[in-house]
Amino acid sequence: MAWPRLDVGKTRRVTSRRLLFTSVRCNHRYGTFQDTGVLRPGIDSEVLPSAVNVYVSTDLYNWAPAGVAINSSLYISRPKVLHNEQTSQFVMWCKATPNAAAFVASSPLGPFMLVYHGDLAGRQVGGLTVYQDVRQPESAWLAYSAKPTPVLPRAMMVLQLTSSWCV
Numbered sequence: 001m002a003w004p005r006l007d008v009g010k011t012r013r014v015t016s017r018r019l020l021f022t023s024v025r026c027n028h029r030y031g032t033f034q035d036t037g038v039l040r041p042g043i044d045s046e047v048l049p050s051a052v053n054v055y056v057s058t059d060l061y062n063w064a065p066a067g068v069a070i071n072s073s074l075y076i077s078r079p080k081v082l083h084n085e086q087t088s089q090f091v092m093w094c095k096a097t098p099n100a101a102a103f104v105a106s107s108p109l110g111p112f113m114l115v116y117h118g119d120l121a122g123r124q125v126g127g128l129t130v131y132q133d134v135r136q137p138e139s140a141w142l143a144y145s146a147k148p149t150p151v152l153p154r155a156m157m158v159l160q161l162t163s164s165w166c167v
Helices: none
Strands: 002-004 011-021 027-034 051-057 064-071 076-084 089-096 099-105 113-118 125-132 140-146 155-160
Touching: 027 076, 064 076, 064 089, 076 125, 089 125, 099 125
Parallel strands: none
Antiparallel strands: 002 011, 011 027, 027 051, 051 064, 076 089, 089 099, 099 113, 125 140, 140 155
């Protein structure tokens, strides 16, 4: 999906889109970016390969940039965010090549801080997603593709997260 850049009229392809619906009647969309042109130092610095930007909307049609949720030294992609009502934290899981990373923030706008980076169950991580159990709202799960090893094939794994939803 291509979104027009509001600041300079250029178009960037937004990747790793994920919506977060909150009770404040505002929707949040998180994404990493692949530039369709050349980045200009000092002008396009908000879209680094390690940045996750957040957009807000009240109608799911009109979106406004709300800033950088994460600016990390890790190469991160595929952000997924849940709100943990037990801890009042927003938890973001990302692919952090070749592993996974978890970040937390007290606001859906960030800034998100790194709380976990590494493999999961001794395996490197491919694609991942997180979801909250609707029957047990205090529970959350991480589903991911475990990369193959010399002895183990690629596999889909599901991991119940701890009460903090960070590991």
